[in-house]
Amino acid sequence: MTGLTHLTMAAALDGLAKKEFTAVELTEAHVKAVETIRPLNAFITETPEQALTMAKASDARRAKGEAGPMEGLPIAVKDLFCTKGVPTTAASHILDGFKPEYESTVTSNLWRDGAVMLGKVNLDEFAMGSANITSHHGNVISPWSPGEVGNWSRQLVPGGSSGGSAAAVAARAALGATGTDTGGSIRQPAAFTGIVGIKPTYGRCSRWGVVAFASSLDQAGPMTRTVEDAAIMLRSMCGFDPKDSTSVDMAVPDFRTALTGDIRGLKVGIPKEYRVEGMPAEIAAIWDQGIAWLKEAGAEPVEISLPHTKYALATYYIVAPAEASSNLARYDGLRYGLRVEGASLKDMYENTRGAGFGKEVRRRILIGTYVLSAGYYDAYYNKARQVRTRIKWDFDEAFKQCDVILTPTAPSTAFAIGEKMDDPIQMYLNDVFTVPASLAGLPGMSVPAGVGSDGLPLGLQLLGRPFDEETVLRVGQVIEKAAAVTATPPFMA
């Protein structure tokens, strides 16, 4: 029943409800699919036995009439979420052997609603990267890579940091996956692999039990193949959590009911500053196409200005490493994970952290430590905080004139492994369209909008007002329908 892995979540829920198949059958098909896509290196840990156990329990619940909103849906979990009894690595050597005794709030919510865990998917180490090439467990290959499986003519990156999530969902090995987004880590890989990814408003999803990268920016979200599926999964992931002080105590709407298709009269902001110099023609073209689609659907495009956009990337690459340098201090070899002994405590720290962290993580710890240091603090960290506030104000102003903002998600289609790798700045530029909303804590979604001249997916990004995921999803679905992208990855389970 390979057809089962190509279903959307909505269709799978339908089929399960109509008893066309069971959660066990759906899960078995996905367990097989997970094996099939092993060449992509999307999974760090497969949990087939747990998946089947959960599927059986799910069928039992459904039989008793206790089906949850995601009952029986097999999903993959980014290996940044702590999962009880299942290794959690953050794709880092330093967490070798770490098996949490606790379950993150977001995954607990998903299991509560009936979802089934297929395994833990690959990512950039500690979510630091835009190509899923910094993982200690090896890079993830995009299912869009051309050529023969395992012998690709060009090994494309799936984007990052949620690259394993994106690859697994795009290659039909999971109906959806959790991602986390700090500066674009859900949206950019979604764009690169032709799927949907939404980062909700900061505070919507609990960060409890998610390995921290940059606490003031980190936010979990779903990665799925349709906007409707994103709405289904987002609803289950969200919710107030008293264990996370930054979690927001607000009712979680049924996002699916927001998908009315009616966007008449809606004002769509088009930020002029996002027409960056050297933007590839096809990126500009897909953006214009998106504006046209929304206009056709009755929305009104308005030009807006986000004047501090040009400082966003620099601001992000000060704030995020600063927080990371502190968040990652706990990996010291003392209590869990890797320990490399040394003659003194200091030696042990140096040996452990030197061996345990990869190059990109070390780079960001160094940057973060530097920008917080006495004498540099005001020039970097404090200035960045001030600019961050300005960026937030820009959005506040803009949303007085519009209801939602439309931009490209990424400045290019997926690139090949080996490209942009010598120059971290080039790599950081991938996040140019996604970081401003992260800094402002706004909801942002990437929706597939077409393919580029290379046949690779292109995504458009929608940004909304704080806690207005509903408008983002509604407009996103209009684009999804108008674009009606039919291209699929050459390699699918």
Add this chain to the structure above:
Amino acid sequence: MSYIQGETGDWEIVIGLEVHAQVISNAKLFSGAATAFGAEPNSQVSFVDAAFPGMLPVINERCIEQAVRTGLGLKAQINLHSVFDRKNYFYADLPQGYQISQYLQPIVGKGEIVLDLPDGSSRTVGVTRLHLEQDAGKSLHDQHPAKTYIDLNRSGVALMEIVSEPDMRTAEEAGAYVRKLRSILRYLGTCDGNMEEGSMRCDVNVSVRKPGAPFGTRCEIKNVNSIRFVMQAIEYEARRQIEIIEDGGKIDQETRLWDTTKFVTRSMRSKEEAHDYRYFPDPDLLPLELDAEWVEEIKRTLPELPDDKKARFIGEYRLSPYDADVLVSEKARADFFEAVAKGRDPKLAANWVTGELFGYLNKAGKEIEESPVSAENLGGLIDLIADNTISGRIAKEVFEAMFETGEKPADIVEKKGLRQVTDTGAIEASIDAVLAANADKVAEFRSGKDKLFGFFVGQVMKATQGKANPALVNEILMTKLKG
């Protein structure tokens, strides 16, 4: 002002104190783990305290309330908006790799503490600020020849760091400051002030200067854990600094340690080796916003504090400032005194409490809470004196028995037959016997040797085993001698 005499003249010591006071609360500052002292190592540790991946701090409201209560007790500014920051440094007993503390925006601002000095005078010392922070765990270096073990029970326990202005000028003042602060904290019930168990620790900043000159360079003596050590460390450190300056040297700003066996301060790290803590607001915690009404509510529940109590004791009970100080220094003592004084002569009650009771307690190494003599029983004893059942002298004997057995004074008096003899016939008989046995002395007295009166009283008391009512003895004896 008391100065230190140096070779080049007088020197003044300038002292500021940073006191770390462990907050009384059942749970830690940012986790639900327990805080009891003396538990099995690592038995009171949550995943938050051990800094496991993905764990997040959540503010314990009780600790905030305690800090506000303390701030109010120090007559300090309560900041309705305050911020928790991360103080970053690596150490084995600091699992997060940072301590959550408050840096630029503490919960409590300027306040003051009034010191009661031994000469009866008082002096006000400014409190710069009070902020909340997490305690670290403990490194156990004595468990293994080559390894260090870590106990995280203390990791994450709430501390209040209370910083004074550099307002103190002598070691005695510093000692009085710590004593007074401890007393206030105990009154408020916000810290048990137990320095031996480390629930109160001092960092002492010391510099010296010629009187009237600007402040000198200071040295900080870390983690001094008794009032005696605070005073000794200041004395030593001041003399060390004066010697260096008088020998033509200069003081390097540094962190030092008090060596409790050699009674010297030793350098721990220089200014150059000082950590760069890279403070920044903790992104896991929102700024702390307090409701003014909530603060007012706490204010309404504040107990009477030592200064007010002292004033009341002087006014209401007519006690001397010294007695009042001694009694209010601990709330339990003051409560004990008031229970004894209720409906009785307060001066007599104060004398018995500060004299006899404190003396016995001191000797036995007991706290007032452990006193074998209850306030009720001490009051009963005073009543027995007042109604002439026993004399003051016998009362001391009764008290001794009470302290040993915890029994009621009336029972002891009965059992030991110590009831005062007020039967004039019996007293007269004793006096007659004494006079008869000392006819020569009677003659001497009558020929003018008045001083012998005391001798006769002593003899009568001896004959009656002290039970005779002294007033009656005096009266009858005088009549008979003169007769």
